[in-house]
């Protein structure tokens with residue numbers, strides 16, 4: 001088994017929600033096609049997607065933020081094992097407070113669903129014009145399309161927040177958004193080159 005396969009098994013056994021195969025392969029193809037070289041990720045978990053993205057080209061740099069202690073430690077180990085410590089920067093912090101520097105070609109939001117709008121607003125100033133924001137899990141296991149099946153109040157609130165975020169993306173004057181029905185649902189928003 002190679003490192004990627006080991007990470008997939010580890011994620012499954014430990015209930016870590018890494019990106020589904022069709023979602024991550026789509027994202028990697030997108031990065032390749034659009035020549036994204038500096039990537040900011042919100043929600044590293046064990047650095048599975050960070051490593052997959054960094055492997056697209058030899059000169060890709062990924063900055064990724066994770067608040068959970070155990071996952072951050074696992075991410076550090078995996079990045080070292082992958083030999084990518086010089087190209088993947090792991091930030092151990094809450095993304096609502098973390099500081100980044102420089103400009104990015106792509107922002108990948110894959111952390112707490114209820115905070116997507118906050119992550120977007122905090123980090124979109126670091127996105128170049130013409131750059132992309134990819135948001136994962138917008139179908140939220142199918143609940144977004146079928147809110148009537150939800151009993152729990154907490155889940156209902158979560159789904160409402162995701163719906164609000166989708167509307168926010170659709171109405172954002174500086175971005176054009178496309179929704180892609182792959183994995184758990186992905187949105188790709190492009191920052192307009194001109195205002």
Ligand code: SAH
Nearest residue numbers: 018019043045048049066067094095111112
């Ligand atoms: N992108 C990863 C999966 C991320 S799972 C992959 O596909 O391989 C989501 C992660 O976001 C979890 O590990 C969780 O701890 C982290 N997270 C959630 N809210 C966060 C926040 N506010 N700041 C930093 N990390 C956060």
Ligand code: MG
Nearest residue numbers: 019110136137
């Ligand atoms: Mg996800």
